[in-house]
Amino acid sequence: MSRGTLFDKVWDLHTVSTLPSGQTQLFIGLHLIHEVTSPQAFAMIRERKLPVLFPNRTVATVDHIVPTDNQARPLADSLAEEMLQALEKNCQDYNIRFYGIGSGNQGIVHVIAPEQGLTQPGMTIACGDSHTSTHGAFGAIAFGIGTSQVRDVLASQTLALAKLKVRKIEVNGSLRPGVYAKDVILHIIRKLGVKGGVGYAYEFAGSTFAQMTMEERMTVCNMAIEGGARCGYVNPDQVTFDYLQGRDQAPKGEAWEQAVAWWQSLASDPDAVYDDGVVFDAAEIPPTVTWGITPGQGIGVNEPIPEPKYLPDSEKALAQEAYTYMQLEPGQPIQGTKVDVCFIGSCTNGRISDLREAAKIAQGRQVAPGIKAFVVPGSERVKEAAEAEGLDQIFTAAGFEWREPGCSMCLAMNPDKLQGSQISASSSNRNFKGRQGSASGRTLLMSPAMVVAAAVTGQVTDVRELLN
The missing domain is CATH 3.40.1060.10 (Aconitase, Domain 2)
Structure with missing residues (x-):
């Protein structure tokens, strides 16, 4: 029974049946796939000699493993090239729309679907990637799913889920x-x-x-x-x-009004x-920076790193682990923490408006000596739009590297990785241990504007000090 929330309305509209487990069999309107979580799923449906039920409801791109410096084929990383070829073959075999490198439409899966109007209100959307929740911005119900669930959606266009x-x-x-x-x-x-x-x-x-x-x-x-x-x-x-x-x-003409x-x-x-x-x-709400090893370990840029005595008992052990791993002291200010690498991009903050805000801070400034700073557009369309506006020139004049689209140093399943215990100012979404490609690398999450502030000063800086 709908309780009048968008969630309930969309859930009820997409309910196929109630399963013996009590879970809902939910129809999925749009299935987004990429090269990392789909190969095993396709192998599973091949083994069972199953078709892809609604290939027109599946859209593929390549994002996690693509290099952002040189995308010439074959890719320099042979495993990445193999994964890309597998996706190309699977899309060809099952008649699935694929946006490859150089198509003009390639990019991070959660950037390209909205920019093309694939993501629409009232949809159920699934993708083998945890940040599928992005599409909810449109009034869609969007789930990140695992590989066996990718198989289920390919084969049946449905998922077994417990209602939230x-x-x-x-x-x-x-x-x-x-x-x-x-x-x-x-x-x-x-x-x-x-x-x-x-x-x-x-x-x-x-x-x-x-x-x-x-x-x-x-x-x-x-x-x-x-x-x-x-x-x-x-x-x-x-x-x-x-x-x-x-x-x-997006719908056109009369269909648009409806x-x-x-x-x-x-x-x-x-x-x-x-x-x-x-x-x-x-x-x-202040400009916020993470200091620890989960996205919940965040503080205002002007606050000190929390001391154990101020934390609930349930958080003390994790905080202790974070102090040690991050090499930070309780009570020290986060502002002034030295950084090594500054990354702007990802499915969180790789869109054109993110790059515009970052460019405002970068304009007329210089990346501090010894800092590696780079900007990775979220898609080929974002890159094209940014270049048309001259944002790439603002970044390169300031000493940032301007890259090709991809997930880059968010998950670091590509050549963009931290080295050793480097500390990164990152506009991505996760600061888990080893997340950015080095087992001892350290990540501070912040807004793209804050990343630029860190890049030009060489340390965590309150971006408000740089606003004109």
């Missing part, structure tokens, strides 16, 4: 200068914890999200998963419709029933 509870997270008011969507989600995760969302879908609501652009909403929904939520979404509104109108895969009317009906009702609710004040 819904928590409404309201943020109201205007963000202060130097505070971005990335700070909002890092702040929410800091306050609710990395396990706070387990068993929930997060509905992001309130005037702060209403004021955000679609790309800012994508940044927030992207990291819902880091707060433990299975998905996060924003109700579709005029901002959503304006973003989608005219995009390649689509908008339907999308509007899906938004959570004013009297919708939620399982839980939390309210935040946008004015209280």
Whole structure:
């Protein structure tokens, strides 16, 4: 029975049946695949001699393993080339749309689907990648899934899932200068914890999200998963419709008017029933930086690294592990922490608006001596748009490397890796141990503007000091 939330409405509309386990068999409207989690899934359906049930509902690209410096084929890494060839063959064999390098449409899977209008309100979306929650920015219900579930969607276009509870997270008011969507989600995760969302879908609501652009909403929904939520979404509104109108895969003409009317009906009702609710004040959110080894270990840039005596007992052991691994002292300020590498990109912050904000800080400044700084557009389209605006020239003049599209130094399944215990200022979404390619590498998560501030000063810096 629908309780009037968008989550409930979309879930009910896509329910095929209730399984003996009590789980819902849920129809998946759009299946996004890439080269890392799909090869085994295709092997499994081949073994069973199963077709891909709805190839027109599956879209593929290559992102995790692609190098961002030189993308000439064959790729220099033979394993990466093998994975790319396997994806090309699987897409050919099963008649699946594939956006390869040089197609003009290749990029990070969670960047290309929205920019082409593939992601639409009211959809169920699945991808073998944890940050599929990104697509919830459109009022879609989007799940990251495992390899065996990729197989299930290829073969049946459905998933077996337990229905989630819904928590409404309201943020109201205007963000202060130097505070971005990335700070909002890092702040929410800091306050609710990395396990706070387990068993929930997060509905992001309130005037702060209403004021955000679609790309800012994508940044927030992207990291819902880091707060433990299975998905996060924003109700579709005029901002959503304006973003989608005219995009390649968006409805056209009369179909567009019908689509908008339907999308509007899906938004959570004013009297919708939620399982839980939390309210935040946008004015209280500072530029936020992680200091530890989970996205929940974050602080305002002007705060000291927390001391154990101020932490709940349940967090003390993890904090101790983080102090040791990160080589940081409790009580020391995070501001002034020296960095080695500065990375702007990823499915969290590799879109055109991210690059524009970063370029504003980079303009007329220079990367500090000894700092490796690089910018990786989220897609071929983002790269083209940035170059048309001259953003690449601002970055290169400042001493940043300007790269080709890909996941790059987020998961580091490509040549972009930290070396030894280098410390990185990163606009990506995870700061787990070894996440950026070195077993002892250290990651500080922050907004793209904060990454530039770190690059030009050589240390963690409050970006507000650099705003004109």
